[in-house]
Amino acid sequence: MKGLEICKQYFLSYGRDMLDGDFADVKDRIAAGLAGEGSECMGFDDELSRDHDFEPAFCLWLTKEDERKFGFKLARAYAKLPKEFMGLKRQNFSPMGGDRHGVLVIDDFYEKLLGAPHAPDTAAGWLHTPEHCLATACSGEVWADPLGAFSAIRGVLLKGYPEDIRRKKLAARAAVMAQAGQYNYARCISRKENGAAQLAVFEFVKNAAHTVYLLNGRYAPYDKWIFRGMRDLPVLSSLEEPLTFLLETGNSPAEAQGKAEIIEDVAAMICDEYRSQKLSAATCINLSTHANAITDGIRDADIRNLHLMDGAN
Numbered sequence: 001m002k003g004l005e006i007c008k009q010y011f012l013s014y015g016r017d018m019l020d021g022d023f024a025d026v027k028d029r030i031a032a033g034l035a036g037e038g039s040e041c042m043g044f045d046d047e048l049s050r051d052h053d054f055e056p057a058f059c060l061w062l063t064k065e066d067e068r069k070f071g072f073k074l075a076r077a078y079a080k081l082p083k084e085f086m087g088l089k090r091q092n093f094s095p096m097g098g099d100r101h102g103v104l105v106i107d108d109f110y111e112k113l114l115g116a117p118h119a120p121d122t123a124a125g126w127l128h129t130p131e132h133c134l135a136t137a138c139s140g141e142v143w144a145d146p147l148g149a150f151s152a153i154r155g156v157l158l159k160g161y162p163e164d165i166r167r168k169k170l171a172a173r174a175a176v177m178a179q180a181g182q183y184n185y186a187r188c189i190s191r192k193e194n195g196a197a198q199l200a201v202f203e204f205v206k207n208a209a210h211t212v213y214l215l216n217g218r219y220a221p222y223d224k225w226i227f228r229g230m231r232d233l234p235v236l237s238s239l240e241e242p243l244t245f246l247l248e249t250g251n252s253p254a255e256a257q258g259k260a261e262i263i264e265d266v267a268a269m270i271c272d273e274y275r276s277q278k279l280s281a282a283t284c285i286n287l288s289t290h291a292n293a294i295t296d297g298i299r300d301a302d303i304r305n306l307h308l309m310d311g312a313n
Contacts, residue, residue, distance in 0.1 A: 003040025010056040010085045031061040031150035035140030056085035057101035061150040075103040113137045119156035126165040127311045135219035160217045164300045171294040172311035173207040178287035180204045181263040194251045205243045212236045
């Protein structure tokens, strides 16, 4: 059983009764679920995940005011819940539940991940908050939130990027892919700068992977999960295999020729999807051309006039 389901069953077995008992008068102010850091929140956990920071646990999110009123009492009750469940042992955290589980302040949860106690509310905030932080902030599940304060912020995040921001990030990623993969890679190979060539491949692959998530309306997770998560996406999940191949192979003359062809194949598939989503009407597979076409469709002039590569962070 996956970690998220184990934690949900732990909450249903013990946490819900705890709230219905000693906290019946305030349970309508408590959000419960599991979200944030940890592979189990993404649904990517496996046996290897259980060697650290893996336990039957859940989060109880409170406003700052409610944390002051009854947070300590709630944390003490949480700490007294059974120490073992489904063969897994609870970790010895502080009475306040540690950084990931237990009683958490809503503002603190989001500020830790996003740098602010709310969803980004400016173009700069959306452009420069790392994508994996946004993915982490809306991971997992919320099982109860009668007050709605935690879910209100989460709901904004789950909508994905505002369209102008999505276009800006797609354009920036396209520009980097064009520079690294369609231009720099071949030139580095010609100069026998194999290290630089592999760096160019890395930049192409990284930006192509992020592009796949953007084309799916999703935030890309942290690098170690970016390929795992790509396999589950409905659009262009097939690119996971050629992108992985680009990273795993060397740069001998024969390999370099094959990699250059794969780069163009990947570019062609991405350009097809640009057209399918009416992001660009360009008929070529020159990613630089598409970057400019996507930028032209941005409605907000201030965002449209930013540097072409601004947003590929």
